[in-house]
Amino acid sequence: MRVLLSTLGSRGDVQPLVALASRLKAFGLQARLCAPPDFARWVATFKIPFVPVGPPWRRSAAPRPRAAVPRPSPAQVRKMAESSVRIQFEVLSAAARDCDVLVASTGLQIAARTVAEKRGIPYVFAALCPAALPSTHHPPLPLPLPGEVPAPASADNRELWAANRRQVNDAFGVPLNALRATVGLVPVDDVSDHIHTDQPWLATDPTLAPWPDATDTAVYQPGAWLLPDERPLPxxxxxxxxxxxxxxxxxxxxxxxxxxxxxxxxxxxxxxxxxxxxxxxxxxxxxxxxxxxxxxxxxxxxxxxxxxxxxxxxxxxxxxxxxxxxxxxxxxxxxxxxxxxxxxxxxxxxxxxxxxxxxxxxxxxxxxxxxxxxxxxxxxxxxxxxAVVRTDAAQVAAKRLTAALGV
CATH class of the missing domain: 3.40.50.2000 (Glycogen Phosphorylase B;)
Known part of the structure; x- marks a missing residue:
């Protein structure tokens, strides 16, 4: 059995998936990680096959000039969205060619679920922060989309999430559905719901970052996926x-x-x-x-x-x-x-x-x-x-994934 793990983001986004991959390997599964090219050498030290996607993430950490940057035009935003969706689909399709399940984290992976559907394999979305998932108990995280205008400060959580959905749909709805049409898949009405699914995973510690609705059993929260580190200090x-x-x-x-x-x-x-x-x-x-x-x-x-x-x-x-x-x-x-x-x-x-x-x-x-x-x-x-922070969450999540695959 092979698992494709995919993320876009910084070391904090990549490391939990390395932790999960390490536990999957311990259970006898093969894991492959798709992430920004910055992390190729580091991931290789764990003997986990690596597939680079997108530009180096490190560019986002570079200091920016204080002067205001002109907002991109709607045409420029559409072009960036189309390019992002196309590249994701191409890279993930190749990476998932012999995989049995695709696990994606971060909502920037617009094409991940489409890849899983086209290949006929299960798809799991794992959030790394409760506020990344829709809930009336918290506002959405600010979208890293160019040219977006913040919602009014007076808006409540429902209004904020409605605005969030509109922004995601406006940016990615057309290019995602155009892509899905070319590969014979039906269009999606809500890009955000499509990415997150109706049964997302939440890879955060239940004490430190709990899911706010204890009655909501749709969200599976095993805890934060921690990567053990035995290196001595210099x-x-x-x-x-x-x-x-x-x-x-x-x-x-x-x-x-x-x-x-x-x-x-x-x-x-x-x-x-x-x-x-x-x-x-x-x-x-x-x-x-x-x-x-x-x-x-x-x-x-x-x-x-x-x-x-x-x-x-x-x-x-x-x-x-x-x-x-x-x-x-x-x-x-x-x-x-x-x-x-x-x-x-x-x-x-x-x-x-x-x-x-x-x-x-x-x-x-x-x-x-x-x-x-x-x-x-x-x-x-x-x-x-x-004393109550969980340390076994990556192993628990890996067991759940292997059980779902019938291993």
Whole structure:
């Protein structure tokens, strides 16, 4: 049996599928991963066959000029949508040629279900954030579509989801149905419902990011798909962690860091009596004048590192938020885009850290956020939540998938 796993996005979108692929392999299935080309070498280290799709995702992390960018015309939007749907269909069709099921995550994969239908194989959609799935209990995540106008602030969740559906249909309805007609499939009325299905999976921790309607049995939530990491920390980092005052971690993963954040963080951690470990990430972050109480590191084992720091300051990506919660460390979340605002809100609501107000911190605002996160009751609450974060979700999901395939 062969499973095609497909996603579009950053490391936080790709890593859960690597975790699921690893568990599927352990159960004797063959797994293939389709993702942006940035991750080919990394995925190869797990001996998982890889198929690149789309342009490098890293371009989205590049700092952008502050000047306003003209909105694309409707014709330009249509052309981009047509190209995206066509490329997805071509790449996924080839990747799925000998597969028995297709599992897709992120709503950007407009053509994935069409590929599964054309090949006559089951299709599973797995969301990596509850707010990616329609519900009256929460607003939709902001769409990464060019030229879209935000809905009025007074709109309720029903109105916001209706606007979301219109935007997705306006952008992708015509090119998707044109494609489906060429391969002999009937048109779809609602692109969003078509992508998500009526029985989606939700790969988030039930405590950290629960599905808001406990009576809704259509959504299957096994937990966050975590990839075990047994790598030791580099000697330089280990020595630094043990050489003085407690450390605070700062990292923005695969998104562009806000301007001036490093300078603000240096001042803030000193103000609270700590030192600083900076993850370079895709930003990239670097210290011009190397200070003895600050260390910049590359890609390291976050699962091990977070257990050694006093607090984790980050962008609010699903993976980083879950890893910090599992480590039992208080968090300061400075959300920038998409689902990061959702996870910032959850960290605050659970009492395991603080959600920074605004995307660009100052030394003063970050000092205040750190002081709030390092309060004894927040530290204790973070440890309490860590004890209930599920670690077996990828295995549980893999078992469900194999059972559905009759393996």
């Amino acid at each position: 000697a330089e980092l280990t020595n630094f962690l043990g050489a003085g005052a407690p450390c605070v971690y700062l990292g923005f993963g695969s998104v562009a860091a806000p301007p001036g954040v490093l300078e603000a963080a240096v001042q803030a951690v000193r103000a609270v009596g700590c030192r600083l470990v900076v993850s370079r990430g895709w930003a990239p972050l670097s210290l011009g004048d190397r200070a003895p109480d600050c260390l910049v590191v590359g890609e390291v084992n976050q699962q091990a590192l977070f257990k050694e720091v006093a607090a984790v300051v980050h962008h609010g990506g699903a993976g980083t938020t879950t890893t910090a919660a599992r480590a039992g460390r208080p968090q300061v979340v400075i959300p920038q885009v998409y689902d990061q605002h959702y996870f910032a809100g959850r960290v605050s609501a659970l009492g395991i850290g603080t959600a920074h107000a605004g995307a660009v911190p100052t030394a003063g605002s970050l000092t205040a956020a750190l002081n709030a996160a390092l309060r004894p009751e927040v530290v204790a609450r973070a440890r309490e939540v860590a």
